[in-house]
Amino acid sequence: MIKLQGKCKLVLAFVAAAAMLGTAWAAGVSYDSGDRIELGSIESGSVLSPSANGSNTITFTGTEGEESALSNKEIFIYGASGDVTGDSSLTVDWRANLWTQNKVQFFAGGDGGNVSGDSSLTVNAADGSSLYADGGIPNYQQSIILAGSPNGGAVKGNTKLTINGYLKASGAAMIDKSGDLTVEGDSTVEINVSCADDDSFGANGGLHIVANGFENGETASGILKGKATLIIDNPNARVEQIWGGNNSVANSGHTYAETGSVEVYLRQGKIGAATAGPSNWGSNANAVVSKDVYIEVTSADFSSFSPYLGGGGVSRGGGSAVVKGSTSVVVNGGRGIDTLVGGGLGRVGGKADVEGDARITVKGNSGLKALTEDVWIIAGGKRNNDASAAVYG
Numbered sequence: 001m002i003k004l005q006g007k008c009k010l011v012l013a014f015v016a017a018a019a020m021l022g023t024a025w026a027a028g029v030s031y032d033s034g035d036r037i038e039l040g041s042i043e044s045g046s047v048l049s050p051s052a053n054g055s056n057t058i059t060f061t062g063t064e065g066e067e068s069a070l071s072n073k074e075i076f077i078y079g080a081s082g083d084v085t086g087d088s089s090l091t092v093d094w095r096a097n098l099w100t101q102n103k104v105q106f107f108a109g110g111d112g113g114n115v116s117g118d119s120s121l122t123v124n125a126a127d128g129s130s131l132y133a134d135g136g137i138p139n140y141q142q143s144i145i146l147a148g149s150p151n152g153g154a155v156k157g158n159t160k161l162t163i164n165g166y167l168k169a170s171g172a173a174m175i176d177k178s179g180d181l182t183v184e185g186d187s188t189v190e191i192n193v194s195c196a197d198d199d200s201f202g203a204n205g206g207l208h209i210v211a212n213g214f215e216n217g218e219t220a221s222g223i224l225k226g227k228a229t230l231i232i233d234n235p236n237a238r239v240e241q242i243w244g245g246n247n248s249v250a251n252s253g254h255t256y257a258e259t260g261s262v263e264v265y266l267r268q269g270k271i272g273a274a275t276a277g278p279s280n281w282g283s284n285a286n287a288v289v290s291k292d293v294y295i296e297v298t299s300a301d302f303s304s305f306s307p308y309l310g311g312g313g314v315s316r317g318g319g320s321a322v323v324k325g326s327t328s329v330v331v332n333g334g335r336g337i338d339t340l341v342g343g344g345l346g347r348v349g350g351k352a353d354v355e356g357d358a359r360i361t362v363k364g365n366s367g368l369k370a371l372t373e374d375v376w377i378i379a380g381g382k383r384n385n386d387a388s389a390a391v392y393g
Contacts, residue, residue, distance in 0.1 A: 030081070033057050039064040039096050042075055049078040049110065057091045065099035067132060074102035079121070080110040087117035087157070094125045094165075099132040109153050112179065118157035125165035125193065152179030158226070160188045179220060181207060186226035191269075192234050204243035204279070205230030206259045211285075214253025221256040222246060230264045232300070237269030240305050243279040245289045245313065248321070250282035261291040261325070266334070267298040272305025275314040275345055277327065283318030283349075292325035292356070296332065297370065303336025307372070311360070312344025312381060312389070315352035326356030326393060332363050334370035341378045346387030354381065357393030 030051040031037075039062035042048075050056050056079065065071030079090045088108070098104065108119045189205050205228035211220050230244055244264040246257030257278060264276045276295035278287035293311055302309065311327030321344065329342055342360045344352025358380055362368060371377075381389025 031058065035059070036061055037096075038062040039073070039098055042073070044073045044075075044102070047076045047078070049081045051081075053080050053082075053084045053088060054086070055089045057093070059093040060096040063097045067099050070099050070101040070132075072102055073098070073100045073104075075104045077106045078110050079106070079108045079119075080113055080115065082110045083113045084109065084115040084117070084119075087119070088115050089118075089120045089122075091122045091124065094123060094129050094131070097128075097130045099130070104131060108159065109155070113153050115153075115155045115157070118159070118185070119155050120160040120162075122162045123164065125163070127165070129165075152181050154182040154184065156184045158185035158187070159183055160190075162190045163193045165193060181209075181222040183207070183222075183224045183226070186229065187224050188229045188231075190231045190233070191237060191239065193237055203230060203232070203239055203241075204228075204245070204247050205262060205264065206244075206246035206278075207257055208247045208249075209255045209257045210249045210251070211253040211255045211282075212251050216253065218253040219256065220253065223258045225260050227261045227263060228259050229262075231267065232265070232269050232271070233267040235268045238304070239269060240272040242266075242271065242274040242276075243314070244274075244276040244293065244295060245278035246287050247278065248280040248282075248285040248287040248319070250280075250285035250319065254284040255280075255282070255286070257287040259287075259289045262289055262293045262295075264295040265298070266296070266300040269300055270304045271297075271300040271302050273308040274302075275308075275310045275312065276329070277311065277313030277323045277344060277352075277354075278321045279314045279316075280319040280321045280350065281316050285317070285319040287313065287319075287321045289313070289323045289325065293323050293327045294330075295328070296330040297334045297337075299333045301335050302338075302370075307336045308339045308341070308345070309337050310339075310341035310343070310345050310382070311358055312341070312354045312391075313352050314345040314347065315350025315387065315389075316347040318349040320351040320353075322351065323354045323356070326358065327354050328359045328361070330361045330363065331367045331370050333366040336372060337370050337375060338372040339376045339378075339382070340371065341380075341382045343378075343381030343391040344389045346381060346383035346389035348384065349386045351388040352381060352383070353388055354391045354393065358391045
C-alpha cells in the first residue's frame, strides 16, 4: 500500500464501517454488511468492526468539516473482528466529504488478527467526494492499510487494493503501533482514480510502517514475502510520490520493512518522483527488497511534479533502503522525465544501495520523447555527499 505526500491522506485497506441513520456510533460498535454510515453520526474516536467476517459492503455519506474549518473527528474502522478463517473482502462506496485534522484509518484485518486466506479492498468513490486528513509528512501519516492491522497479525494469502472513481486522497498499507505484520503472499495495488488538480496522491505497493511516539526499545515491522505490484492507469490520476516496495518511517523507536520483489507499471496519469524500490525515513528505519525490482513507464507525464524516475529505493536520515537483487527501468513512452537513475537515491546520510545489477532501457523514439532535452541519465545510484547509493553488480 502507499508513503503519502500532500494534503490528502486516506487509509488503504479493508474498510468496514456502517451506520443507520440517526444512530450515534461510538467505540466498540459493530456494523452489518450493507449498512450506510452518515459521517455526522460517528463519534470522534470511534472504533468500528464488522458483526460477521467474510465479505462486507459499506457506504459512507454526509459531510463533515470543510477545508477552511477542519473537523476534529478521528475514526478507526476494521474490516474484520479478530481472526478470519478463509477470505476477507470489503467494498467501500465513498459518497462523502470529510475534512479533518485527525486520523481516519481503515484496516483490512482485526486488531492484531490473522486472515487465513486472501484479503481485498475495493474503494468506489463518487464524483466530488473527498477525504482530507490534514497533517505533516511523515509524522502525521493519515493512510489506509490493505493487509493486517495496526497491532500486527498475518495474511496467509494475497492482498489486493483497487481504487475506482473520484477521490481526493492518498493511501498506503500501514502499521503505526508496535508489533509485527506479515503477508505470506503477494500485494497488488491498482489506482484507477481521478484526483483534482489542487490535491496530490501518493502510493506504495507494499506495506507502510510508521513509528510515532514509540519508546526507544519498541519496534514496528512488516514483511511482505511475495511480490508487491503497483499499477497506475488513469489519464487524470495525479500521483506525487511513488514507493514501489515497503516504506519504513521511524519518528521514534525502530521500524523494519521487507518485500520479496517489486513491479511498478506507470501506464497513464501525472506522476512525480518515482522510486521503484523500498524507502526509509529516519536513522532507525530500515527497508529492503530481497529480490529484484522492475519499473515500466508507458505514457505517464512526469512534467507536473519532481520529475525523477529511479529503479532502486530512496533513503533519508541515516537508515537504509536496500535492494538485494537487481533493478530494471524501462521507458516506453511518456514525457517530462529529467532525472533517470538505474539504482537508488541516497539523501541526508541514508543508504540506498543495489547489491545486484542496475539496468536502464529507453525504447525507440517514443521512449526518447519521454526524456527532457537536458535529462540526467545515471546508470548507478544518485546521492548527496554524506549518503550512499552504490550498485555492486
